[in-house]
Structures are given as C-alpha cells and as structure tokens.
Amino acid sequence: MSSELPDPDANAEAARIQTARIEDEMEQSYIDYAMSVIAGRALPDVRDGLKPVHRRILYAMHEAGVTARSSHRKSSSIVGETMGDYHPHGDSAIYDTLARMAQDFSMRYPLVDGQGNFGSVDGDPPAAMRYTEARMSSIAEELLSDIEKDTVDYRANYDDRLEEPDVLPASFPNLLVNGSSGIAVGMSTNIPPHNLGEVIDATIHLIDNPDCTVEDLMQFVKGPDFPTGANIVGRNAVHQAYKTGRGRIRVRAEYEVEDDERIVITELPFQENKARLVERIADNVNEGKIEGVRDLRDESDRDGIRVVVELKRDAIPEVVKNQLLEHHLESTFGVINLALVDGEPRVLSLKETLAEYVSHRREVVRRRSEYDLEEAEDRAHILEGRLTALENVDDVVDLIRDSESRDDAKEALMEAYDFSSAQVDHIVSMQLGSLTSMEAEAIEDEYEDVQATIERLNEILDNESELLGVIKDELREVKDEYGDERRTSFIEDTGTVTREDLIPQEDMVVVVTEDDYIKRMPAADFRAQGRGGKGIIGTDLKEDDRVSSVFFANTHDYLLVFTTHGQVYQLKTYQIPEMGRTARGKSAVNLLDLDDQEEITAVVNTDEMDDDEFLTMVTKQGYAKRTAVDDFANILSTGIRAIRLEDGDELTDVEVTDGQRDLVIATEGGMSIRFDEDEVRAMGRSARGVRGINLTDDDVVAGVAAVDLDQHDWLLTVTQNGYGKRSDLDDYRKQSRNGKGLIDIKTNDRNGTVCAIDAVASGDHLLVMSEDGQIMRTRVDDISKYGRNTMGVIVMDLDDGDYVAAVDVIPAASVGDVEVEEAEEAEETDETDAVEADE
Structure with missing residues (x-):
C-alpha cells in the first residue's frame, strides 16, 4: 500500500497566500491611491508653492542649463527631458503645465519665458510643443537659487537612475505669489495669486513680529492680485479667507460707460474666457435677456482687453450695466488655502502659510x-x-x-x-x-x-x-x-446685483379689474388730454369684468396694497407684469392672495412714508382710524390685517399723514367733513377706529383726502358720470369729527354719485379710468374751479352705460415732459350761481 507525499512547492505557495476582507483591502488600497494623488500630483507644497510636475520641469531646465541667460530651447526637448528623467506621466500633461507657467494671464509672475503661441485669454490652446520654445524666467531662478549647496533634501527619481529635489529653496513665498489650484481625492485647493512686494513685506513683518495677527499682516497683503487685474468687491470675504483659509471673493470686471453710448470692458475677472464671455453676452442679447444693446465688438489687441457694448439710443446705461454685471461681469473666486505641510494636506491661514515659508527659509539658509x-x-x-x-x-x-x-x-x-x-x-x-x-x-x-x-x-x-x-x-x-x-483694485461692496437693479426706473399706470386681472403700462403711453375727452383704451376686459382700481407708481416703488376686506399686502411695482394697453393683464393670484369679492381699494407708496408717520384709513360706514407706519414693517406674503371691520363694512380709502394734516371725508351722496387729524387717535392694526362722519341713510363714504396747506391748493372731486371740479380749501371749514358735514358737490342724475376726492396742487395730472377700460390723463389745472354745492364740469366723456371706476393723481414732480393732446371740450354746465343747501 502506497501513499502520496505532500508537494513541498505547493505548501510553500499556500504559505504565501493571505486571507483578507475585501472591504479592508479596498479601503487600504483607496487610501494609498488617495495619498499618492494628494502628495504626488494635485497639491502644492507650502514651502515652494509647487506641485511635483512644476518642480520637475524647472529642475530639468536647471540641469539642462536652460536658464534666463541661455537661449530658448524647443519645448519638446524640455518636455522630453522632464518626462524621461523625472516625470513619466505623459508629454501632454507636462506641456500643458509648461505652457501655463508661460502665460502672463494665468501666472502673476510667469516662471517660464515662452517664445511662440502659448495660448490666449480667449481659451485658444498653445501651439504644438514642436513649434514653441521656452526657457526659465529670471524670477524662476530665484526658486532654484543655491540648490547646489545642499539646501534641500533629494530623493531617487522614478527609476533610481537620478536624484530630484523634494522641494526647491524658493527665495520668495511662491505659494501666495503665484497661487495654485488642483483637485485631489476628496479635497481641492484654490489659492489666488498675490502681489510679490506685499507678500514679502508681510513676511518680513512676521519675522520681526512672530506674535502678529492676520489683521496685522493684512496691512501689507491687501488682498489677491490677479494677473488680469479687475476689482475685488468688498474686503470682508478677503479677511475671512486670510483668517480661516476659506472664503468666497467676488471679482468684478473693470469697465466704463463712455458718453452714455457704450460700455467698454477693459479688465476681466481671473480665469474668465473672453471669447466665451462675448458669445454669452451676444446670446443673451438675442434672447432678450439683456435689452438696450445694438452692437457688440471685441477690439482687444496686444495692448490689452477692450470689449465694446454699443447701446441703443433709448437704452438706460445703468440698467444695461447691471444686466451685464448680474450675468457676465462678476464672478466668485472660492479660496481654499490647502497645501502640503510635512507631506500632509492642511488648510492654512495667511499667517500659518507665511510661517511655514519662513521655517523653510530658515532651514535653507x-x-x-x-x-x-x-x-x-x-x-x-x-x-x-x-x-x-x-x-x-x-x-x-x-x-x-x-x-x-x-x-x-x-x-x-x-x-x-x-x-x-x-x-x-x-x-x-x-x-x-x-x-x-x-x-x-x-x-x-x-x-x-x-x-x-x-x-x-x-x-x-x-x-x-x-x-x-x-x-x-x-x-x-x-x-x-x-x-x-498692484493690478487688482478694491471697490466697495454695494451688495449683489438684484432683479431691481435690472429694472429701469419708470413711471407706470397699474390697472386692476374686479376679476383680479392686473397689469402695468408706462405712464408715458398716455398723453395728457384737455378735460372732457374720451381717453384711450387702457385694458381689454373679459366679459362681465369691470375695472376696479387704477393707480400711478414707479417701477422701483414698494407699495402697500389695501383691500376692501381690510387686508394689506406688500408689492413691488416691477413685480406686476408689464403689458400693452389692449392686453387684459395677468391673474393677480400669484401676487396677491385675494378672496372672492375682495377688491383693491387703495394703494400707498412706502417711499413717501417716514417712520414717524401714520396710515389713516376710512371705511364705507364712516369709521376713521390712524395706525403708525411701524406697525406695517413686516408684511407676510399672505397679507396682514390693517383694520377690523364690522359686518357689512368695507375699507374705502387710505392716506399717509404726519399728525399735522386735516382730513376731509367725502361721501357718495356729495357730503364732506373736514377736521383735524389728531381728533382720530392712533390705534393698533386690529382696532376698528372711531366715527369720522355721521352718515345719512343710504349714504356711504367715497374717500378721504389728507390736506397739507403747504402742498395743496384745492380739493378735487370726481363723480361717477365723469364730472368734477376744483374747490378752494377755505370753502371747507373745520368741524369736529362725527358731524354730518357740508355739501361738497351736487349729486344728481347728471353727475351721479361721488367716486373720488383728493387734495391737489397746480401742475398735478389726473388719471381717470372707466369701468369699461377707457383711461384718460388730464391736467388738474384744466378742470374748472367752483365752490362747494355746485355741479362742476365734465372731466371725462363716457359712453352710455359706462361709469368712472377709479381716479388717481400724478404729482407735479412726476409729470415730466408729457405731450398734451387737446380734446374738444364738452359743453359746460355752469352752476356757479346755485344756492348753497342748508348746512
């Protein structure tokens, strides 16, 4: 009986096999790979500010004698020697690095002196390496100064045939001076370039004052200094980056507006591709995202950048400039001051970066x-x-x-x-x-x-x-x-460009209908007519819809919008869609959260309000209330309560008052009462108010006017059928509130009921809009002046079945140069001799 003996070779092979968990092996292998990328490829050394490929290129040039005092050498020769002796990672990676070190728009102080096409700020690639030549720049030699004097450690190259330095002696803090960027495994670095003189001054200060702070060093290092110039917006982000090693710096192009006809861009943010920028601007102009541009030219040459944006004749330079800023002329540089310290990646503050450099130079010297x-x-x-x-x-x-x-x-x-x-x-x-x-x-x-x-x-x-x-x-x-x-300047941080900055300041007419359609139109579209005109179409109404309100505002105005239900909303005029006169408008549901049967009854411009003023409100049933402006500081998107209303009551009108004005409340039946504002005490938003006028049966309040004797000349009254008049303020003697008042205007079949009352002055314009969508603009001075208890004259010629829906006043200061279109006046009914009614 025989048995097989064990194979000794098989036992030896089995002894070499190790059992390992696959997740442990993967973890360790990935860590090894990550550290290889971090230390050997992607991150700069804090001491000389170079990655291995940069260091090897410069050392290969040094060894080959391709210095600043030698003739230029073919780039292919330099790349070949670097690849063959020190960096076996492919010629394209080496040449790309060599080319970047020669680009004066990429490096603040180029380390390679190139001859030939090494690319451009338009993103053009360098010519092939066989066509270009290079040598070290003078400042690059400072990085290698005294390297032959055993100032740094060496290691074997990849094939143990030669030795290469672990780090260069670096006679200046190159990491900060030229910056660096790179993406490693799980981390990245992005260090901006700086001004050499500033960094050296800060380094000397640190040597003399080891206990100095980052703030002390910032007296010397003002901020990054990009090779392409441009402007850094604000200093807070720079301070944050220097203090923590991380920050987001806004960089804005340098430009100027020439003769209000063109915007000329002369410096771009760092690493901005000029050709792509011009292309994006052109696309935005064609898409209508940037308005007011008629031509775009790139006039750049060897002397510098010059991109010209020609403006249209009617363009507003400030708006076009802001549109360019929002989309194209401003970028963010994210600072991550990550570098290798003793072979390990660390995020460093400004002081720590300079301290590590000083430690390196101490060892070198x-x-x-x-x-x-x-x-x-x-x-x-x-x-x-x-x-x-x-x-x-x-x-x-x-x-x-x-x-x-x-x-x-x-x-x-x-x-x-x-x-x-x-x-x-x-x-x-x-x-x-x-x-x-x-x-x-x-x-x-x-x-x-x-x-x-x-x-x-x-x-x-x-x-x-x-x-x-x-x-x-x-x-x-x-x-x-x-x-x-320095090439890069600082400008004050005025905030980022907002949508508001992109909207031209323009006076608008806003129209709202009962079915909650809303739109805005340029006020300049409506020429002033002589009184008695029919006006022009102001909106296209849906069947059974009627105009409920019209008001005048600037696109940049913040508006408080009051509704008949006593709610108030905050709205920016430019948020309202701009549409033509014959358009219906858009649903207001996305702007105002209105309930069924709730309508806009008054609009107040917050630009006209001061903190110590009041919003004075009157209701349909004759209640009056004053509430401090401060109570309306925080308005929710869904609105807040402005006044508490009794059942069946509605908010009718709102005025801004300062505590020194007279209030004139007018009723639809033609009555009015004038009393001191302080007779209505200030109350909270949830209060109902006090009686302002004692109404007769079936009469309701039409509106309120806040009279300032220094600003206003007359009271203007407009009725439902398009008639109105101006009356001297002295015709309305003061009374105590809650009285029945005096007759303001006769309301009869011809006039109809009172629609609106307002305090006006010479030079003001009047906007009158009918329920059917006709709108007329006329001068207040054209409306005849009569006493109280008269019928007035025709203001707007209405079609049968049409009535005045809303009235607003354009102050004289906002009128500007408006073309006046004279209309044939309707026959006036002179009632100046009418006997006043019993008071």
Missing part, C-alpha cells in the same frame, strides 16, 4: 551657511598650507628637489611642516610663478577674506537673529528686483 562654512574652512586650510610653504619657500623647494618622487616629496613635507594630505597636494602642484611676492600677497588677501567669511557664517549659525536678518535681506533683494504695482 542654515544648510547653505553650513555648506559655505565647510567650503570656506576647506579653502582656509589650503591657504594656510600655501602660506606656510611661502614662508619657508627655500627649504620647501630644496626638500622637493631632493625627493626622488612626488610621493616622497609629499611625505617629506608632511613630516617637516605637519601639512595635511590636502595641503601638500596643493603645494607640490604650485607653479614657480606663484612664488612671487605679488602672488604671495594675493594669497594672504584671499586668506583674510576667507577668514572673514568663516567668521560671518559662524555668526549666522550661532545667532538666530542674524540668520533671520539674512532671510529678510534676501527677500528685500527679490522685491527690489521683481516687485511691481
């Missing part, structure tokens, strides 16, 4: 000083031997001449004068010409210089302040050689 000291001591040792030999020149010459060989001569010299091996090597190699007195004197002078150097180097190494002084002196030298003026 120390190692350089040690290297120089060793070199100086070696030279001093040789010079000491030569000087000793010169002092004993005859004996030394005889000793050498008597020796059988060079080695015998060396041994004899070492025994006779205690020379070292290095010293005798130089002595036996001395030429006879060096034995002259002049040569001896030169050696003595050199020896003294070397001794002074040794003394200075020892002082630097033994004294921290001396070492830091060297760092500061070298920084100042770099600043003197390469420092320049």
Whole structure:
C-alpha cells in the first residue's frame, strides 16, 4: 500500500497566500491611491508653492542649463527631458503645465519665458510643443537659487537612475505669489495669486513680529492680485479667507460707460474666457435677456482687453450695466488655502502659510551657511598650507628637489611642516610663478577674506537673529528686483446685483379689474388730454369684468396694497407684469392672495412714508382710524390685517399723514367733513377706529383726502358720470369729527354719485379710468374751479352705460415732459350761481 507525499512547492505557495476582507483591502488600497494623488500630483507644497510636475520641469531646465541667460530651447526637448528623467506621466500633461507657467494671464509672475503661441485669454490652446520654445524666467531662478549647496533634501527619481529635489529653496513665498489650484481625492485647493512686494513685506513683518495677527499682516497683503487685474468687491470675504483659509471673493470686471453710448470692458475677472464671455453676452442679447444693446465688438489687441457694448439710443446705461454685471461681469473666486505641510494636506491661514515659508527659509539658509562654512574652512586650510610653504619657500623647494618622487616629496613635507594630505597636494602642484611676492600677497588677501567669511557664517549659525536678518535681506533683494504695482483694485461692496437693479426706473399706470386681472403700462403711453375727452383704451376686459382700481407708481416703488376686506399686502411695482394697453393683464393670484369679492381699494407708496408717520384709513360706514407706519414693517406674503371691520363694512380709502394734516371725508351722496387729524387717535392694526362722519341713510363714504396747506391748493372731486371740479380749501371749514358735514358737490342724475376726492396742487395730472377700460390723463389745472354745492364740469366723456371706476393723481414732480393732446371740450354746465343747501 502506497501513499502520496505532500508537494513541498505547493505548501510553500499556500504559505504565501493571505486571507483578507475585501472591504479592508479596498479601503487600504483607496487610501494609498488617495495619498499618492494628494502628495504626488494635485497639491502644492507650502514651502515652494509647487506641485511635483512644476518642480520637475524647472529642475530639468536647471540641469539642462536652460536658464534666463541661455537661449530658448524647443519645448519638446524640455518636455522630453522632464518626462524621461523625472516625470513619466505623459508629454501632454507636462506641456500643458509648461505652457501655463508661460502665460502672463494665468501666472502673476510667469516662471517660464515662452517664445511662440502659448495660448490666449480667449481659451485658444498653445501651439504644438514642436513649434514653441521656452526657457526659465529670471524670477524662476530665484526658486532654484543655491540648490547646489545642499539646501534641500533629494530623493531617487522614478527609476533610481537620478536624484530630484523634494522641494526647491524658493527665495520668495511662491505659494501666495503665484497661487495654485488642483483637485485631489476628496479635497481641492484654490489659492489666488498675490502681489510679490506685499507678500514679502508681510513676511518680513512676521519675522520681526512672530506674535502678529492676520489683521496685522493684512496691512501689507491687501488682498489677491490677479494677473488680469479687475476689482475685488468688498474686503470682508478677503479677511475671512486670510483668517480661516476659506472664503468666497467676488471679482468684478473693470469697465466704463463712455458718453452714455457704450460700455467698454477693459479688465476681466481671473480665469474668465473672453471669447466665451462675448458669445454669452451676444446670446443673451438675442434672447432678450439683456435689452438696450445694438452692437457688440471685441477690439482687444496686444495692448490689452477692450470689449465694446454699443447701446441703443433709448437704452438706460445703468440698467444695461447691471444686466451685464448680474450675468457676465462678476464672478466668485472660492479660496481654499490647502497645501502640503510635512507631506500632509492642511488648510492654512495667511499667517500659518507665511510661517511655514519662513521655517523653510530658515532651514535653507542654515544648510547653505553650513555648506559655505565647510567650503570656506576647506579653502582656509589650503591657504594656510600655501602660506606656510611661502614662508619657508627655500627649504620647501630644496626638500622637493631632493625627493626622488612626488610621493616622497609629499611625505617629506608632511613630516617637516605637519601639512595635511590636502595641503601638500596643493603645494607640490604650485607653479614657480606663484612664488612671487605679488602672488604671495594675493594669497594672504584671499586668506583674510576667507577668514572673514568663516567668521560671518559662524555668526549666522550661532545667532538666530542674524540668520533671520539674512532671510529678510534676501527677500528685500527679490522685491527690489521683481516687485511691481498692484493690478487688482478694491471697490466697495454695494451688495449683489438684484432683479431691481435690472429694472429701469419708470413711471407706470397699474390697472386692476374686479376679476383680479392686473397689469402695468408706462405712464408715458398716455398723453395728457384737455378735460372732457374720451381717453384711450387702457385694458381689454373679459366679459362681465369691470375695472376696479387704477393707480400711478414707479417701477422701483414698494407699495402697500389695501383691500376692501381690510387686508394689506406688500408689492413691488416691477413685480406686476408689464403689458400693452389692449392686453387684459395677468391673474393677480400669484401676487396677491385675494378672496372672492375682495377688491383693491387703495394703494400707498412706502417711499413717501417716514417712520414717524401714520396710515389713516376710512371705511364705507364712516369709521376713521390712524395706525403708525411701524406697525406695517413686516408684511407676510399672505397679507396682514390693517383694520377690523364690522359686518357689512368695507375699507374705502387710505392716506399717509404726519399728525399735522386735516382730513376731509367725502361721501357718495356729495357730503364732506373736514377736521383735524389728531381728533382720530392712533390705534393698533386690529382696532376698528372711531366715527369720522355721521352718515345719512343710504349714504356711504367715497374717500378721504389728507390736506397739507403747504402742498395743496384745492380739493378735487370726481363723480361717477365723469364730472368734477376744483374747490378752494377755505370753502371747507373745520368741524369736529362725527358731524354730518357740508355739501361738497351736487349729486344728481347728471353727475351721479361721488367716486373720488383728493387734495391737489397746480401742475398735478389726473388719471381717470372707466369701468369699461377707457383711461384718460388730464391736467388738474384744466378742470374748472367752483365752490362747494355746485355741479362742476365734465372731466371725462363716457359712453352710455359706462361709469368712472377709479381716479388717481400724478404729482407735479412726476409729470415730466408729457405731450398734451387737446380734446374738444364738452359743453359746460355752469352752476356757479346755485344756492348753497342748508348746512
């Protein structure tokens, strides 16, 4: 019976197999990959501000002698040497990096001096590497200065054939000066460029004042300094970024408005593609998103950027400018000051970034000083031997001449004068010409210089302040050689561009119907007519719909909209859709949350209100109430209660008062009462108010006028059938509130009931709108002046079955230059001799 023996090779193979959980293996492998990307590709080192590919390109150029003092070398040659010796990751990645380092619109201080097409701000790619040439720029050499003096550590390259530096000595803080950007695994960096002089001044200040704050350093580093210039909006975001390492900085293009005819853009935000910007602006103009532009040209050349936006004749430059700002001329630079510190990624403040750089330079200067000291001591040792030999020149010459060989001569010299091996090597190699007195004197002078150097180097190494002084002196030298003026300016933060900024300030007429259709139209569309005209169509009504209100407002006005149910809403005029005269309008359901049978009864412009004023309200049943403006500071989108109403009562009219005015309440039946405003005490929003007028049976309030004797000249009354009149204020004597009042105007079959009353002055215009949608604009001065208890004259010529729906006054200050269209006046009915009724 036989049995198989175990295979020793199989056992050895099995012993090498390890059991592992797949999730653990994946986790560790991913971490290894992530750290490789973070440390070896995507993030800059805080010390020299370079990623490995940048560092390898510059070091390869240094090793090949392609410096700022050499001739340009083909880019393909530089890329090939970099790829073959240090960076085996593909030529396109290396060339893209090389090209970017040569772009003056990408780097604040380019590290490569390029010759040929290296791309443009329009996003054009560089020419192929076989067509371009490059060499190091002068400032790039400052990054490699003293690298041969053992100032930094080296590591083996990818194939262990050569060595490459872990970091460059960096004579200036390149991380802040040129910035950096990159995306690693799970993190990214985006460091803006800065002005070299400002960063160096801040670094020196930090060296002198290690306990300084970020605020102290910001006295020197004002903010990022982009190669394309432009403007930083506000300083708060910059302070946040410098203090925490993160922030969002708004950058705005530089532009100017020339002669109100064109907007000229001369500087763009950093990394903005000019060609794409012009294309986007053109698309927005064609789509109607930007209005008022008639032409767009790119006139940029080698001298700089110049994009011209030509405006139409009727365009408003401020509005076009704001439209461009909102969509195109302003961008955000998200600062993430993430860099490698001792091989680990860290988000750094401004102070921490500079402190890490100072620590690096301290190490570089120390190692350089040690290297120089060793070199100086070696030279001093040789010079000491030569000087000793010169002092004993005859004996030394005889000793050498008597020796059988060079080695015998060396041994004899070492025994006779205690020379070292290095010293005798130089002595036996001395030429006879060096034995002259002049040569001896030169050696003595050199020896003294070397001794002074040794003394200075020892002082630097033994004294921290001396070492830091060297760092500061070298920084100042770099600043003197390469420092320049800021390119990026600061402008005040006036807030982001809002929709309001994009709307031109324009006077509008707003129309609302009973079925809650609403629209706005330019007031300039309605020419002033002589009184008695029929007006023009103002809206297209749906069947059985009627106009309920009309009012005058500017597009930028904030309006308080009061309804018959005692609610108040807040609305911006520009939120109301703008439509033509023959349009019906849009449903107001998205603007105002109106109930069934609820109508707009009054509109108040908040721009006319001060904090110490009041909103004075009157109801259909004769109640009056004053409420402080402050009570309407926070109005919900669904509205808030303005007044408490009794059953069957409605809010009729609202006026802004200041506590010093007279109130005139008018009724539909033609009665009116005038009394001091302070007879109605101020109450809260939920109050009902007090009796303003004692109404007769079946009469109701038509409106209220707030009279300011310094502003107003007359009371204007308009009736349902289109008649009206002006009356002197003195015709309405003051009474106590809750009286029956005096007759204001005769209401009969011809006039109809009173529709509106208002206090007016010379130069005001009147807007009158009928229920069927006719609208007429006329001058108040054209309406005849009569006393109380008269019938007045025709104001608007209405069709049969049509009635005045609403009236509003355009103040003289808002009238402007309006074309006046004279209409044939209707026959007046003169009632000036009518006998006043019993009062």
